[in-house]
Amino acid sequence: MSVTPSIASLQDFSPDSRVWVYQSDRPLGADESVRIGQSLDVFCRQWTAHNQQLKAAAEVVEGRYIILMVDETRAGASGCSIDKSVHFLEELGRAAGADFFERMRFGWLDEHGTLHTADRSGLSEAHKTCVIGEDTLMVNTMVQNKRDLQENWLLPWSRSWHKRMV
Numbered sequence: 543m544s545v546t547p548s549i550a551s552l553q554d555f556s557p558d559s560r561v562w563v564y565q566s567d568r569p570l571g572a573d574e575s576v577r578i579g580q581s582l583d584v585f586c587r588q589w590t591a592h593n594q595q596l597k598a599a600a601e602v603v604e605g606r607y608i609i610l611m612v613d614e615t616r617a618g619a620s621g622c623s624i625d626k627s628v629h630f631l632e633e634l635g636r637a638a639g640a641d642f643f644e645r646m647r648f649g650w651l652d653e654h655g656t657l658h659t660a661d662r663s664g665l666s667e668a669h670k671t672c673v674i675g676e677d678t679l680m681v682n683t684m685v686q687n688k689r690d691l692q693e694n695w696l697l698p699w700s701r702s703w704h705k706r707m708v
Contacts (some may be wrong), residue, residue: 598613607681
């Protein structure tokens with residue numbers, strides 16, 4: 543697996559396609575990631591808004607993040623359809639024994655490209671002890687669309703929103 547989402551499989555999605563990033567409260571094993579990815583594929587093929595099929599895709603990244611994308615050039619995601627995705631992810635998380643709505647865990651890559659995560663106090667400690675420096679690549683879970691995902695998924699600490707958390 544790669545820390546960078548495999549955007550190549552989404553080449554026919556508009557750059558303005560909406561993106562949601564969900565983070566697991568624990569690392570998912572390889573088999574779990576495959577099963578969750580398969581469930582996400584089924585969900586995306588059946589996901590509708592106002593009885594219109596949504597052009598959607600999802601991916602498990604590094605056994606920690608779920609990226610959900612909708613290309614709204616054909617049909618837009620409505621409040622009800624977004625609620626469907628949230629309920630689906632809640633149920634998927636319950637079945638896996640994981641919480642995909644973890645918002646206070648932060649990810650970064652070390653100099654070898656290995657993903658590390660920590661809670662807020664761990665992030666502060668990593669920064670204070672220089673484990674995280676100005677050039678450390680941080681995982682930007684706040685991306686909003688495909689273009690943002692492609693360009694800003696990994697941001698150096700010096701340019702990331704994570705600095706506000708320490």
